[in-house]
Amino acid sequence: MRFLADENFPGDAVAMLEGAGHDVVWVRMAAPGAKDEHILAWAEREGRILLTFDKDFGELAWRAGLPASCGVVLFRLPMPAAGSVGAALAARIAERNDWTGNFSVIEPGRVRMRSL
16 A cells, blocks of 8 residues: 655654555655645645544545545554554554545544545
């Protein structure tokens, strides 16, 4: 899958996803300080699934009318321990393969999805 990891997404998780064969661009390295609107447009332009802890993307995604060619995964989880954060977040992403075309919220014990 093609992901765009927001600046607040842990580097360990980015590395784990890349190690699993996913195409991941990390905003922290590619465009630090980019505005949320630009990040969302980037995900749309490149058909990427945005990975974020930033709740602001919910409203932005609906206002932007994102197409089904991209997606947003919002993590609303307590941050795992530093030594296991990458594996824990990558494992939650690996649980499904239908992130594209949805605004998804990963919470403890459940995943909520709404079509874009």
